[in-house]
Amino acid sequence: MSEAVEEFVVRPMRALYPPPQHLRNDDSLLAEALGTYHRVLAGFDRATLAKGWDRVVAEHQFWVWPNPGFIVEACRQCAPPPAAANESQMRRQQALALADAYTARFMKTTHLAKLAQVKGWGPPLAEYVREAAWVQAQIIVGVKDIGFATLLIPKERRFRPADECFAAYRETIAGPVERGRIRVTVPPARIREWAAAVRGDPDIPDQHRRG
Structure with missing residues (x-):
């Protein structure tokens, strides 16, 4: 698992929001879901994860975990331009x-x-x-x-x-x-x-x- 994803997204997410209802009583599903967050966010650097999570918190309107795609999109918007955009x-x-x-x-x-x-x-x-x-x-x-x-x-x-x-x-x-x-x-x-x-x-x- 990515330490950066754990530090800047998963840990603060679990501290701030409860998991979705279908995950609360099933540890195996909960672990699988967290693995998904780690996997789809692994490509972002630490600064982008931190900025992306701040954007999620500012825009997320429900007291439940944001879905992974929402966090990925926030990170994309906060990511520096790729080297190809030279x-x-x-x-x-x-x-x-x-x-x-x-x-x-x-x-x-x-x-x-x-x-x-x-x-x-x-x-x-x-x-x-x-x-x-x-x-x-x-x-x-x-x-x-x-x-x-x-x-x-x-x-x-x-x-x-x-x-x-x-x-x-x-x-x-x-x-x-x-x-x-x-x-x-x-x-x-x-x-x-x-x-x-x-x-x-x-x-x-x-x-x-x-x-």
Whole structure:
């Protein structure tokens, strides 16, 4: 049996709660049940068991032993991230948060976004801003294998190799990225394209193009 499971879960559980009714008068079933607690919790370290048990006590609402699955789930929630969720994954999550925050702010505060919502091409604008912000955020936080959407490349250039397209696009965002900032500029040709797809809107003034 695991000494850590006994110390941080089983012993305090037995001190605080009575066993379920069907176990109280059968020592063999009681021992088998306790063995199950030890077995399913054996993979957690001492700190996780301690934190998990505190969470169980805080959330458990019955004066009887919590079932093993409930304790396992509490321990999973308290466990440190696995080694496989390494720095690369953490960087991607950080980039995703930056891109989402920028896109939300752009679509809420810029004149271009407000105009797009009125004119009916808000969704393609939001998609473009989101993809552009995502690329910039990945570069800023140091993601190695950068995801890149072809919609950021002008149609006439999409026949070129992907690495060449990305290099060309990266040059256009070099300034803001070097300063650690996301700055999406929407090409006028894209705005005209979206407007025409709706109902042939006129060109958009220059002051609406940046966020």
